[in-house]
Amino acid sequence: MTFVILACALPQYKLWWPLFVILFYILAPIPTLIARRHSEASSSSSAMEGAIFITMFIVISSFALPIVLARAPSADPTIHWGACYLTLAGNVFIYITMIIFFLTIDQEDGDYSS
Template structure:
């Protein structure tokens, strides 16, 4: 989050449009959490509900990487954000999503249960 805020608030950039990726941070884990809670582990490798949840989650992840790039590549006469802000936002994306992956890997072990989530 620090990189995203730096990409928005530094005096050189001073535009808060990149902060909209926080919406994707909030929405990204929700389909997977819901699918894991309401699917049964019947031992099969293919689960349509989980595959749909992963597809929707990947849509959110790709959108969070695409939004700052699209904002920076707007018409060159007046770009919405500068490339430095885009790079800060992309670095923040990488860190946030690595943290989410670490969360799911930690709580996906057999000895821990995150059904309370």
């Protein structure tokens, strides 16, 4: 989150458009959580496959939004490329953290439970 806030708050950028990626951070795990709850109730794996597709769409959109905003044709860019790079770096760290969280939750209790 620090990179995203820096992309908005540094004096040379002074625009708050990169904060819209926070919406993607909130939306990204929701399909997987819903599909996991649904797959516990039934043995169908198609719900999980659909959830992964929707999650990947959200993740790719969170990477595409800053790039599109930086490439917007105008005399003054919507966001500067430096803010775009900071937002992309923030995306990488946030999604790595989410992956580690889900992998940790999925693990069975190890040797510590006995």
